[in-house]
Amino acid sequence: MNRQLLLRRLNVCTYRLNNKYIPIDKPLAKIAELTAILPALGLFFLWHYFESFGISYFLYFNITDAIAVLYENLMLVVFIGVVLSPGLIALLLPDFLKKHKGLTKLSIVIIGIMIITGIGVFIDLYKFATIIKLIFLAIAAISGYIYFFESRNLGFWMLLALTFIYMYAIATQEAKYMMREKPKFNIVLKQHSEKPILKSNDTDKYFIFKTSNYYFIKDDNLNLIYAYSISTDEMTSFTPEK
Structure with a gap:
């Protein structure tokens, strides 16, 4: 060339x-x-x-x-x-x-x-x-x-x-x-104040997620997930689905 x-x-x-840019379609x-x-x-x-x-x-x-x-x-x-x-x-x-x-x-x-x-x-x-x-x-x-x-x-x-x-x-x-x-730190809820739901020195538990209503904690030793309600006294645990 x-x-x-x-x-x-x-x-x-x-x-x-x-050249001026002209859209192919009108904005929707x-x-x-x-x-x-x-x-x-x-x-x-x-x-x-x-x-x-x-x-x-x-x-x-x-x-x-x-x-x-x-x-x-x-x-x-x-x-x-x-x-x-x-x-x-x-x-x-x-x-x-x-x-x-x-x-x-x-x-x-x-x-x-x-x-x-x-x-x-x-x-x-x-x-x-x-x-x-x-x-x-x-x-x-x-x-x-x-x-x-x-x-x-x-x-x-x-x-x-x-x-x-x-x-x-x-x-x-x-x-x-x-x-x-496996992040872990001290988490104490008012309704569970006698025992933290997670401690920084826990060997088996770790933090998963916090939503507006729940903390989710995983226990590897027991293969359980704990769901702690922030607004009520409810705590549920279950084996995670495979």
């Missing part, structure tokens, strides 16, 4: 990227869907996390737990968004100051790269295998391209499916971490 032809093609690409209202979807993401995380320990979470279901765990896992995403926001503002401001008041395709591409980079940093914190990270990033990039340049509906549902897969993956990682590290 001669130099002039290469330069001509580069000029064409630059021209296309500098997603507020109603997200209102139902966001708690469902948290519920999906809790369901799989508890299933990893052989606990049927739906016996202890509370919608506030689903929302709380969702926000807990999204706080780092919010932090990364705040870190990236100065660069995004600097990138978007010139476009909005122009008369056409719209984004160029180049701006969309750069924004996409920044978002994918942020996702990569976020995923890396959970120590997934390299192949898993690459698959997540590739699907996220393809979904983002489809959302911006092909079909917003299809791109939205692809990103949503990826989010559910991601919640499944981090629930698996966190459950494995708890089983491996």
Whole structure:
């Protein structure tokens, strides 16, 4: 390929990227869907996390737990968004100051790269295998391209499916971490004050999870899981399902 032809093609690409970005589809209202979807993401995380320990979470279901765990896992995403926001503002401001008041395709591409980079940093914190990270990033990039340049509906549902897969993956990682590290510390409930439900020097018991209404403690020696109610005097124990 001669130099002039290469330069001509580069000029064409630059021209296309500098064109105004026009969405393929008109934006659709997603507020109603997200209102139902966001708690469902948290519920999906809790369901799989508890299933990893052989606990049927739906016996202890509370919608506030689903929302709380969702926000807990999204706080780092919010932090990364705040870190990236100065660069995004600097990138978007010139476009909005122009008369056409719209984004160029180049701006969309750069924004996409920044978002994918942020996702990569976020995923890396959970120590997934390299192949898993690459698959997540590739699907996220393809979904983002489809959302911006092909079909917003299809791109939205692809990103949503990826989010559910991601919640499944981090629930698996966190459950494995708890089983491996077996965290323990002093937990005393008012109605069980004569005996802590967990002590930092326990050799057989360890902490699993705390919901809005229950503490879950695992006893490896007896192969029992204890569910202590925070609001009542009730304590139940059962053998985890295999």
